[in-house]
Amino acid sequence: MKPFDYVRADSPRSAVAAGGARARFIAGGTNLIDLMKLEVEAPERLVDISRLDLGGIGPAEGGGLRIGALASNADVAAAHAVRRDYPALARALLSGASGQIRNKATTGGNLLQRTRCPYFTDTSQPCNKRRPGKGCAAIGGHTRNHAILGATSHCIATHPSDMAVALRALDASVEIEGADGSRRRMTVGELYRLPGDAPDRDTTLEAGELITAVILPPPPAGAAQSYRKVRDRASYAFALVSLACVAKMEDGRIDQVALAFGGIAPVPWRDGAAEEALRGENPGPEVFEHAADILLADAERQGDNAFKIPLVRRLLKAELARATGTGDQR
């Protein structure tokens, strides 16, 4: 690990004042310390935000729920309001990492965790995300956990967070404190950016901006919520493909639907056109197939990950059948 100056922030203000391009905030540390040991991350200054008073979970203005950036993944999954009103979020969190890690991992840190592309963490390999312009060792290499949508010739990595996928389906926002102390909000969809030719930037945050909270809108009344994760082991493994589904029926037709996918793209993936194709329809296999066709129209395989294309299709059909009470309920 490279040496760094350790600074403890005592307010969000002092944290952003100490932050910047060469600094990193440390919250739970479960991703950052791992990457610092590998020297994938080598901040000159480490700003400890873990003591800030940002751990609360409570009602948000106008209904909904406000989750402080430092609330642990375990506390969020155990919170009664989350279990009752946002089960897709509780399920996504419970499917991630281990009991020990969830106790330490925070809401803000989970959103900003880095990819699990094995070449990103192997400093002997070229990686545009780690060192822009050096090339991408994954292309032509082992690509089992890589993207089928949204990738470019610069980077084909996926975003690893389960929580972010559920938040994307639930239309959550993040609250951010900027270097000048002002607060702004953006949706989880706006937080993440596609790699384009600059895969070193995972998000649209400016250097030194601090996430202070996640805000969930009021729970979608009468909608079924689920989170389903497909992985190589039954527990303690990242998703190969996952799906957060929020669906509401009205008079036998699909009234509302949100589908967010994990493990298939550099960002938690939603496709408005695929959702639109479902809205107002009578649920059934053909309608689901049609939505899958739209979703996967631009899907590109990368060698080892070709299996993800049929897997996404099957997962979409199975979850929609379950959510709409049609077909196989398993």
Next chain:
Amino acid sequence: MEITLTVNGRAQALELDPRTTLLDALRDHLQLTGTKKGCDHGQCGACTILLNGRRINACLTLAAMHEADEIATIEGLAPPDDPGALQAAFLHHDGFQCGYCTPGQIVSATGMLEEARAGWPSHVSPNLEAEVALDRSEVAERMSGNLCRCAAYTGIVEAILETAEQERDVEPREAAE
């Protein structure tokens, strides 16, 4: 930098490089070698300790971040001359072979049983809001952060289930009626 850590109820001042993980501070500076280093990357659970009563991996946090916290290690949970219920159950059920993962398993199980008591659901819980009923699959899921290279899992799960049942037996039974 100077850091005071409170481990097993005792506050001790240490002079540490800020890069020192909590795991290395415990093992190399406080000579508490019961907490093991397996992977050093959060993947095996050998380094599990209790931080303010909650289980975490000591390898993925810095000692400097834990000045004001209560840290408990295997040495504090059950001193050698006074084995706890979990340790006795591990012995009884052959919950280990080489023993390298065992301190982490026992500390993790201690934290896990507390989580179950608090009513936290797990990935395999059919209902997120129902009372927790620990069975083999619940224990396996909740303990999946602790690997055992000797694959003593059958005994580990049995030992934890037995401990959970003993605890339930000493509590009032009305709920079961």
